[in-house]
Amino acid sequence: MAQIEIENVRKVYPGGVEVIPDLSFxxxxxxxxxxxxxxGCGKSTLLRMVAGxxxxxxxxxxxxxxxxxxxxxxxxxxxxxxxxxxxxxxxSVYDNMAYGLRNRGEPKTxxxxxxxxxxxxxxxxxxxxxxxRQLSGGQRQRVAMGRAIVREPAAFLFDEPLSNLDAKLxxxxxxxxxxxxxxxxxxSIYVTHDQLEAMTLADQLVIMNAGRIEQAGPPxxxxxxxxxxxxxxxxxxxxxxxxxxxxxxxxVETATGQRLSGDSPAMGDVTAGVRPExxxxxxxxxxPLHVRVVERLGATVHVHGVLEETETDLxxxxxxxxxxxxxxxxxxxxxxxxxxxxxxxTGRRLG
Amino acid sequence: xxxxxxxxxxxxxxxxxxxxxxxxxxxxLAFVASTHTARDVNSGIPLLPGDQMWENYAQVLGEGLxxxxxPPIGLMLFNSLIMALAITxxxxxxxxxxxxxxxxxxxxxxxxxxxxxxxxxxxPVEVRILPTxxxxxxxxxxxxxxxxxxxxxxxxxxxxLFRQFFMTVPDELTEAARVDxxxxxxxxRDILVPLSRTNLAALFVILFIYGWNQYxxxxxxxxxxxxxxxxxxxxxxxxxGEEQPLWNLIMATAILAMLPPVAVIIGMQRLFVRxxxxxxx
Ligand SMILES: Nc1ncnc2c1ncn2[C@@H]1O[C@H](COP(=O)(O)OP(=O)(O)OP(=O)(O)O)[C@@H](O)[C@H]1O
Ligand SMILES: [Mg+2]
Numbered sequence: 001m002a003q004i005e006i007e008n009v010r011k012v013y014p015g016g017v018e019v020i021p022d023l024s025f026x027x028x029x030x031x032x033x034x035x036x037x038x039x040g041c042g043k044s045t046l047l048r049m050v051a052g053x054x055x056x057x058x059x060x061x062x063x064x065x066x067x068x069x070x071x072x073x074x075x076x077x078x079x080x081x082x083x084x085x086x087x088x089x090x091x092s093v094y095d096n097m098a099y100g101l102r103n104r105g106e107p108k109t110x111x112x113x114x115x116x117x118x119x120x121x122x123x124x125x126x127x128x129x130x131x132x133r134q135l136s137g138g139q140r141q142r143v144a145m146g147r148a149i150v151r152e153p154a155a156f157l158f159d160e161p162l163s164n165l166d167a168k169l170x171x172x173x174x175x176x177x178x179x180x181x182x183x184x185x186x187x188s189i190y191v192t193h194d195q196l197e198a199m200t201l202a203d204q205l206v207i208m209n210a211g212r213i214e215q216a217g218p219p220x221x222x223x224x225x226x227x228x229x230x231x232x233x234x235x236x237x238x239x240x241x242x243x244x245x246x247x248x249x250x251x252v253e254t255a256t257g258q259r260l261s262g263d264s265p266a267m268g269d270v271t272a273g274v275r276p277e278x279x280x281x282x283x284x285x286x287x288p289l290h291v292r293v294v295e296r297l298g299a300t301v302h303v304h305g306v307l308e309e310t311e312t313d314l315x316x317x318x319x320x321x322x323x324x325x326x327x328x329x330x331x332x333x334x335x336x337x338x339x340x341x342x343x344x345x346t347g348r349r350l351g
Numbered sequence: 352x353x354x355x356x357x358x359x360x361x362x363x364x365x366x367x368x369x370x371x372x373x374x375x376x377x378x379x380l381a382f383v384a385s386t387h388t389a390r391d392v393n394s395g396i397p398l399l400p401g402d403q404m405w406e407n408y409a410q411v412l413g414e415g416l417x418x419x420x421x422p423p424i425g426l427m428l429f430n431s432l433i434m435a436l437a438i439t440x441x442x443x444x445x446x447x448x449x450x451x452x453x454x455x456x457x458x459x460x461x462x463x464x465x466x467x468x469x470x471x472x473x474x475p476v477e478v479r480i481l482p483t484x485x486x487x488x489x490x491x492x493x494x495x496x497x498x499x500x501x502x503x504x505x506x507x508x509x510x511x512l513f514r515q516f517f518m519t520v521p522d523e524l525t526e527a528a529r530v531d532x533x534x535x536x537x538x539x540r541d542i543l544v545p546l547s548r549t550n551l552a553a554l555f556v557i558l559f560i561y562g563w564n565q566y567x568x569x570x571x572x573x574x575x576x577x578x579x580x581x582x583x584x585x586x587x588x589x590x591x592g593e594e595q596p597l598w599n600l601i602m603a604t605a606i607l608a609m610l611p612p613v614a615v616i617i618g619m620q621r622l623f624v625r626x627x628x629x630x631x632x
Binding site: 051052053072073074078079080082083084086087088089090099100103104147 | 524528529532537546
């Protein structure tokens, strides 16, 4: 059974801005669902509606089968991890974690056991009597997590919980969060605009754009079959390359008449998408790349350049041994079966 | 500034010492005057303390100055304390609550309420003293602690300060408290008030001194000696009709009247300093 159901939810902010026109999806029990999308697309708004911090203009949200539209946050049985952690600065780590339980009137011994258990899970036992300001950013983040898990809620809600950490700690904490979520088996919604975080964490990935869902599904499926130009360009790093093409009876040709593939998904103008890692050097390849910048990452190189004549930007990700030099012309061919076709008008996937 | 040039050091110290002298000199004179006999003081204040200190202070604290129209100083100090504390605590409680309402609740005429409070900033007691007196008299509050303190309690300044402070408290904190199941009053008590600690200490000092130094209002509403405050008491001693004012005793009273505010400042200073060191993010 779905643990969180979002049905025809609509959000209009006071002043008449319609941020979310109509949105539906379900999250299965125990699943971690990542909401990802460009800034301002309504991710936080949606999360805050689930949390009960923002009124729901239309539609219905159910948590564990119960309609929560009219409930206060505390009655929804959720807990939330905020971007800036929102720890109570005047309370010790222990009190920060215990506060929610105290408000529920739990007996002291239960609270103490719960807080100590959570602290143990997160390795915070030595910090219980410290104030938040005496902790590092990563430790604060863990206290925020601790505050979320002590209550054993029906769902965790995360709003960009890692964006204040440095790159290294972010990777480490990401793994910790995933591990913790799997061990506890708690249904979670995780908002981010970092596509790497999204890909690595998600059971279900929901890609939003301007208050709508562009595509939802397991991350690998989205990576392999992006439903639109937007999704193709958003997921994957470096992003997918797009080439304006013409599809005729004889196959798909680029704007300069080079044949990309023998079979056509449709007739007329199409956009062909190919990921940088799906390009291989090939002396007879259809894509002559005028190399401008070469980024050597060790195992791979990113080759940035423009296609001759059309001046379309293109990036190829090649094994480190194949690095060309700037100024050269490198002919590339897409790997068989790795071309994606999108309608030139709507940007939706063809075939 | 970590420059360490001796000349600069000396100049800095000279300026500071001059400044301190200017501020301390009148207090020194008052103290010196309180240690001499009335005759010595009236023939020009000496610059060094005399030997009458115990006698003067004992007289002021003990018998009082009934001859020159003032009740015993202990009672006046007590009255001042009651008035200053009532004003301070009353102002802080009311302004905390009203700024909480203004910042955190959406009720009709919220903005109007705020501006109404704000406008009263322009109407200190001295400006509205006659109508206020009339109201207090009609309510039968002349010669009472209530009459001394209540009209001075409504405070725009403190409301305004707390409003500004509350607006800097991050929304995330409010939301975290909501998720943690803290209702509005719980949030106020458990989070907002403790976070305001430094502001509270600062306001306590300022308002206590404001209340302690009230002069005009107590003068108007009290005719019964048992409600005289020490600040107006000093004034009455100085204008004691035909007789020569007893400056040595007046100065002893003034010195004693200074002590409670000083005690409050010293007591609260620890809180300030802690607040400054522990700046929360
Ligand atoms: N209180 C509000 N009143 C009016 N409009 C708002 C309000 N809060 C957010 N919006 C608008 O709603 C839209 C979505 O905001 P939201 O915070 O959900 O974006 P987001 O997807 O979380 O972006 P980011 O990745 O930058 O956090 C934005 O265009 C924003 O301007
Ligand atoms: Mg956001």
